Amino acid sequence: AQTVTQSQPEMSVQEAETVTLSCTYDTSESNYYLFWYKQPPSRQMILVIRQEAYKQQNATENRFSVNFQKAAKSFSLKISDSQLGDTAMYFCAFRGGSNYKLTFGKGTLLTVNP
Amino acid sequence: KAGVTQTPRYLIKTRGQQVTLSCSPISGHRSVSWYQQTPGQGLQFLFEYFSETQRNKGNFPGRFSGRQFSNSRSEMNVSTLELGDSALYLCASSFGGANDNEQFFGPGTRLTVL
Numbered sequence: 122a123q124t125v126t127q128s129q130p131e132m133s134v135q136e137a138e139t140v141t142l143s144c145t146y147d148t149s150e151s152n153y154y155l156f157w158y159k160q161p162p163s164r165q166m167i168l169v170i171r172q173e174a175y176k177q178q179n180a181t182e183n184r185f186s187v188n189f190q191k192a193a194k195s196f197s198l199k200i201s202d203s204q205l206g207d208t209a210m211y212f213c214a215f216r217g218g219s220n221y222k223l224t225f226g227k228g229t230l231l232t233v234n235p
Numbered sequence: 236k237a238g239v240t241q242t243p244r245y246l247i248k249t250r251g252q253q254v255t256l257s258c259s260p261i262s263g264h265r266s267v268s269w270y271q272q273t274p275g276q277g278l279q280f281l282f283e284y285f286s287e288t289q290r291n292k293g294n295f296p297g298r299f300s301g302r303q304f305s306n307s308r309s310e311m312n313v314s315t316l317e318l319g320d321s322a323l324y325l326c327a328s329s330f331g332g333a334n335d336n337e338q339f340f341g342p343g344t345r346l347t348v349l
Contacts, residue, residue: 154336166325166340173336212278216336221266221329222291223338225278 123148125215127226134203135234141188142198142229144213152218155189157198160228161209169211172196174218203233237262239328239341247347253314256344258326260307266290266331267309268338269301272323281324284309285331313346321348 124147134140146155157169172180172189180187184204188197200207213226240259248254260267268291269281280293284303303309307328313320323345327338 156336158340163342164323165342166327168337168339171336218333220291221283221285221331222268222280222293223270223278223327224280225270227277 123150123153123215123217123224125213125224125226127213127229129229130227131230131232133232133234134200136203136205138203139199139201140203140231142200142211142213142231144196144198144226146194146196146213146215148194148215148217150217150219154216154218155187155196156214156216156223157185157187157196158212158214158225159207159209160212161206166212170198200231205233205235207231208233239326239339241324241326241341241344243344244342245345245347247349248316249349250316250318252316253312254316254346256311256313256324256326256346258309258311258328258341260309260326260328261339264328264330264339265307266329266335267303267307268327268329269309269311270325270327271295272325272343273321278325281311316348318348320346322346 153174155172170182184201210228214223266285268283283291301311323343325343327340329338
């Protein structure tokens, strides 16, 4: 069974600074997908960024980028130029290539301070 | 394009009752997944339906069941409610193909069991 671990329950960052959220996972599958989801206080879960395991290049979406280390089974999220609207719970998630369920980490509550 | 909708948004039940939650996916999506979110256990996968068939199932007791209709709308039923069933229930929809790796989440149904 796959497991996803987020070791930082809470983090805070000053507006305009950069912050990195950590995620490690465990799987025996060779084909899989990794995701970071954001859940603001309003509760709507939103996809932030995704990474296909077969791609060596790290995914980037505007201010969000990942550091995907396949051998180490590590998938961290970097948020540059943090904004107040980035305040949310962030979940790291795994999806195996052969099924359609998402396995989530426990989440990291990120607070961006003005 | 309308997003994923869930009804009702809030529900209060008493132990022993049963409840039915509804999820309408994004138009064109054929896969609907259900997740339970609690402070203690985090986000846990319940089941996934694709073209009216249950394709994946999580580790929940048989009191939790679901179904999907021909228009892809899905319902989740919980019978003989227990206090521990109090949670936010999220559904997510996607096209459901093998390479389709983005799930879109609804706002959730907050179930409180008294």
